[in-house]
Amino acid sequence: MANCHELFQHYNSTIKLSETNRNLLMNVRSELRKRMDNGFLELQKVDLGNHTLEFQTQGSFVMDTIITPKDDDFDLDDGVYFIGDLNIDKRPSVDDFHKWVVYVIGQNEDYATIDDRDACVRVAFKKEKFHIDLPIYYKDQAEDPDLAHKKDDWSISNPVKFIVWFEEKIKSDFKVSYLLEEVKMFSEYEKWLNDIRNEDHQLRRIVRYLKGWGDDLRGEMPTGIILTILAAENYKPNDRDDIALRDTLKAIKSFLDNNGCKCPRPTTPENDDLFASYSQSKKDYFLSVLNSFITSATQAIDNPNQKDSCLKWQKHLGSRFSCAIAKDEITDSNTYKAPAILGGNSAKSA
Numbered sequence: 001m002a003n004c005h006e007l008f009q010h011y012n013s014t015i016k017l018s019e020t021n022r023n024l025l026m027n028v029r030s031e032l033r034k035r036m037d038n039g040f041l042e043l044q045k046v047d048l049g050n051h052t053l054e055f056q057t058q059g060s061f062v063m064d065t066i067i068t069p070k071d072d073d074f075d076l077d078d079g080v081y082f083i084g085d086l087n088i089d090k091r092p093s094v095d096d097f098h099k100w101v102v103y104v105i106g107q108n109e110d111y112a113t114i115d116d117r118d119a120c121v122r123v124a125f126k127k128e129k130f131h132i133d134l135p136i137y138y139k140d141q142a143e144d145p146d147l148a149h150k151k152d153d154w155s156i157s158n159p160v161k162f163i164v165w166f167e168e169k170i171k172s173d174f175k176v177s178y179l180l181e182e183v184k185m186f187s188e189y190e191k192w193l194n195d196i197r198n199e200d201h202q203l204r205r206i207v208r209y210l211k212g213w214g215d216d217l218r219g220e221m222p223t224g225i226i227l228t229i230l231a232a233e234n235y236k237p238n239d240r241d242d243i244a245l246r247d248t249l250k251a252i253k254s255f256l257d258n259n260g261c262k263c264p265r266p267t268t269p270e271n272d273d274l275f276a277s278y279s280q281s282k283k284d285y286f287l288s289v290l291n292s293f294i295t296s297a298t299q300a301i302d303n304p305n306q307k308d309s310c311l312k313w314q315k316h317l318g319s320r321f322s323c324a325i326a327k328d329e330i331t332d333s334n335t336y337k338a339p340a341i342l343g344g345n346s347a348k349s350a
Contacts, residue, residue, distance in 0.1 A: 001301055001302060001303075001304060002300070002301075002303050002304055002305055002306040002308070002309040003240060003242070003306070004240075004241075004242040004300065004301075004306060004309050004310060004313060004326075005239075005240040005241050005242055006325075007242075007306075007310055007313070007321070007322070007323070007325070007326060008205070008209070008241035008242055008245070008313075009241070010322060010325070011209070011212070011317065011320065011321045011322070012200075012205050012208060012209075012241075014320050014322070015067040015068060015208055015211075015212045015215075015320060016066075016067060016068070016208060017066045017067060017068050017074055018068065021068065021074055021130070022061075024128060024130070025061070025074070025075075025076040025130065025132070026076075028125065028132060029057065029076060029078050029132060032078070032105060032123060032132060032134070033055050033078070035104055035105055035106065036053065036055075036080065036101065036104050036105070037053065038104070039100075039103070039104025040053045040104070042104075043100060043104075048082075048084075048092070049084075050084070051082055051083060051084040052082075052083040052084075053080070053081070053082060053083070054081040054083055054139075055078055055079065055080060055081065055182075056078070056079040056081060056159070056160060056179050056180075056182070057076065057077070057078050057079070057179070058077045058078070058079050058135075058159035058160065058162075058163065058179075059076075059077040059159060059162075059163075059224075059225075060077075060207075060211075060224060060228070061076045061077065062163050062179070062193075063163055063166050063167070063204070063207075063228075064193070064196060064197050064200075064204055065204050065207040065208055065211070065224075065228060067208050067211045067212055067215065069215045070215055070216060070318065070320065071129075072129050072130075073129055073130060073131065074130045075130060075131045075132065075133060076132050076133070077120075077132075077133045077134075077135065077159075078132060078133070078134055079134075079135050079136075079137055079159060080101060080134050080135070080136045080137065081137045081138075081139050081145060082097065082136075082137065082138045082139065083139050084138065084139075084140060085140050085141060086138075086140060087140060088146070088154050091138060094136075094148040094149065094150055094153055094154065095150065097136050097138070097148045098116050098121060098136060098148060098150060099116075101121045101134060101136060102114055102116050102121055105121070105123060111125065111126070112124055112125045112126065113126070116150075117133075117150075118149055118150040118151045118152075119135055119147065119149050119150075120133040120134050120135040120136070121133075121134045121136070122134070135147060135148075135157075135159075136148040137157070138154065143158075144156045144157070144158040144161075144268045145157065145158060155269075156268055156269055157268060157269070158267060158268040160176060160179050160180070161267040161268055162225075162266070162267045163179070164176055164267075165232075165266050165267050166228065166232055169203065169232045169235070170196075170201050170203055170204070172192075172196050172201070173192065174192065175188075175192075178192065202237055202238075202241065202244055203231065203232065203235050203237075205241060206231050206235060206241075206244060206245055206248055207227065207228050207231045207232070209241075209245050209317070210227040210228075210230075210231055211224055211227055211228075212317055212318070212320065212321075213293065213316055213317055214227055215318075216316070216317060216318035216320075217289060220282045220285045220286065221286065221289075222263075222274075222275075222278075222286060223274070225274065226263050226274050226275070229263055229265070229266060229274070230252045230255070230256075230263060231248060231252070233255065233266075234248055234251035234252045234254075234255050235248055235251075236248045236250075236251055242297070242300065242301060242309075242313070243301060245297065246294065246297035246298060246300075246301055249290065249293055249294045249297060250294055252290065253287075253290055253291065253294060256287065256290075261275055261283045261286075261287065262275055262276075263275050289316075292316070293316045296312040296313070296315055296316055297312070297313070297316075299312050300312035300313050304330045305327075305328065305329065305330055306326045306327045306328075306329070307323060307326040307327060307328035307329075309326070310323035310326035311323060
């Protein structure tokens with residue numbers, strides 16, 4: 001049995017968002033927030049009345065499961081929250097909020113383009129080839145905010161709860177106050193974020209591997225949030241990343257087979273099936289490539305030649321899963337010890 005743990009560690013370092021790009025996203029996020037803060041003062045006087053404006057970065061950037069896609073179009077989701085006491089009947093329309101965000105950011109075709117999408121406003125930056133998505137929310141007295149969706153109107157959504165759910169899976173000691181009281185908790189939040197990124201829990205890596213797989217295939221593959229949920233609900237830890245990934249893939253297949261290929265959302269709106277909008281042919285495609293991946297993964301783990309095993313993994317993860325350092329010889333996996341690099345041994349961080 002060839003041990004490809006080290007090859008996965010190198011793959012992880014390849015697809016994981018670099019520090020340079022992470023800082024770039026944070027700097028641009030700050031600039032966009034300043035523009036919206038300044039424009040909000042004008043909006044209050046004219047249209048909106050007594051409200052406050054808040055921002056919450058969400059999704060894979062906070063959970064550190066973000067990857068750099070093969071075309072380098074990486075992204076960050078930064079929620080724009082209007083805090084007030086207007087119910088749905090009294091507040092401005094969804095379109096009004098979208099138009100306002102587009103207006104205050106401003107068009108600058110040399111620097112960026114603005115795409116007003118159904119679920120967010122996307123700001124795409126040309127030179128660096130990345131984008132920032134700005135989903136818009138309204139928060140009144142209810143526990144969960146409403147997402148301003150141009151097709152679905154106002155719909156309940158709480159991305160912060162999803163982060164809490166994922167971090168509880170890892171037992172990372174995440175506190176919701178890190179996001180809800182961002183200024184007050186900044187130092188503690190930064191320390192937590194640095195700690196979890198240095199530890200790089202195996203589940204975070206497994207999510208990245210699944211996203212890397214989806215990114216290489218593109219097309220009909222499920223979204224990042226679906227792959228994240230499937231990984232977290234079916235995670236099978238192991239000292240080796242190759243075995244952990246194979247076993248998690250097998251558990252995902254069993255999970256989908258047993259519940260009719262559904263992916264229930266674990267947080268608000270709870271139990272909403274994220275596969276509901278997928279056609280049967282799209283579901284069949286995913287199950288087909290999942291079965292193929294499991295077959296190759298099992299063959300890779302059973303093969304005593306690391307080079308041959310690497311090629312099996314590369315078939316599904318793409319050329320960024322490099323076989324350059326793979327040994328073209330029979331190896332004894334029982335004598336192999338993974339080096340303490342790129343997040344350390346998975347046994348320690350699992």
